Amino acid sequence: MSGERGAEPVLRTVALRKTYRSRSGPVEALHGISVEVRTGELFGILGPNGAGKSTTIGILTTLVRPSGGSASVAGIDVVRDPVRVRARIGVVSQAGNLDRELNVLENLVFRGRYFGLTASAARRRAAELLERGGLAHRSRAMVTELSGGQARRVAIARALMHRPEVLFLDEPTAGVDPQTRISLWQTVREYQRDGLTVLLTTHHLAEAEQLCDRVAIIDHGRVLACDTVSALTTRTGGDTVLTVRYDGPAQDLTLPELPPGVRKTEVDGDRIRVFAAHTDGLLGGLITAGAARGLGVRDVTTVTPSLESAYLALTGKEYAG
Structure with missing residues (x-):
């Protein structure tokens, strides 16, 4: 060895x-x-x-x-x-x-x-x-x-x-x-x-x-x-990932104007993920966008720059092993 x-x-x-x-x-x-x-x-x-x-x-x-x-x-x-x-x-x-x-x-x-x-x-x-x-x-x-x-x-x-x-x-x-x-x-x-x-x-x-x-x-x-x-982590931009899960499909939501520092957004069934340098001020707009379509928020998670955030950026999926 x-x-x-x-x-x-x-x-x-x-x-x-x-x-x-x-x-x-x-x-x-x-x-x-x-x-x-x-x-x-x-x-x-x-x-x-x-x-x-x-x-x-x-x-x-x-x-x-x-x-x-x-x-x-x-x-x-x-x-x-x-x-x-x-x-x-x-x-x-x-x-x-x-x-x-x-x-x-x-x-x-x-x-x-x-x-x-x-x-x-x-x-x-x-x-x-x-x-x-x-x-x-x-x-x-x-x-x-x-x-x-x-x-x-x-x-x-x-x-x-x-x-x-x-x-x-x-x-x-x-x-x-x-x-x-x-x-x-x-x-x-x-x-x-x-x-x-x-x-x-x-x-x-x-x-x-x-x-x-x-x-x-x-x-x-x-x-x-x-x-x-x-x-x-560096390669994926060192992003923080904000995930909002609604009580219905999220694909038809009209997103609010996103602040500088947002790199991308992804819609995955009942979830929206926002990849950004920081997430200040994002959650309120996503809650309002859901309410405009009659959707409530079931869950919110924030993942700071880490292997998990890199994995999310690369695969678009939460890690289930």
């Missing part, structure tokens, strides 16, 4: 395409995804449901065969040599798939043996990972006896038994409490400091903003942007 950030990419997709067949005809899931992830990065893939996140990760982890383009892990083509690729990656799925018939230690040792470790080496490695993850005292516990956060830490430890170069984490903190989330990320950060590359999907934009070195935002099977959070 050696290497410096900025060196040769450990993950690379080039013009990656995927077409699924359905009764109604072909469905294009990916339209030429090109992304590079550097050694030692914590890289996030963000996008709405159906954007292509799962398909992209499925291809990189050898579970999905691409229809075109190429993908490689540590320079190894995922289609030509999937066995060598799987030896270099660890995967922690959102659903979790720990063996409930084994205790914590046995789960790790079994994984180590699968990847060719001797029994003694597997036990040493398992003990090291459990100690590092604060789980040594739970080594004899059955999986069914673990809390949600403990089970996630065990899954991460198991994925690292064979010392992979890349760890794939799919929604690793979904459904856990904030304190457990912080603990999980402290653990991941420690491994990253050792040189582990981490590829993350998350439905917590604030989490991605805090943790990721870079993020790729994808939608409809295309990369809309790929950069650091600060660069993405």
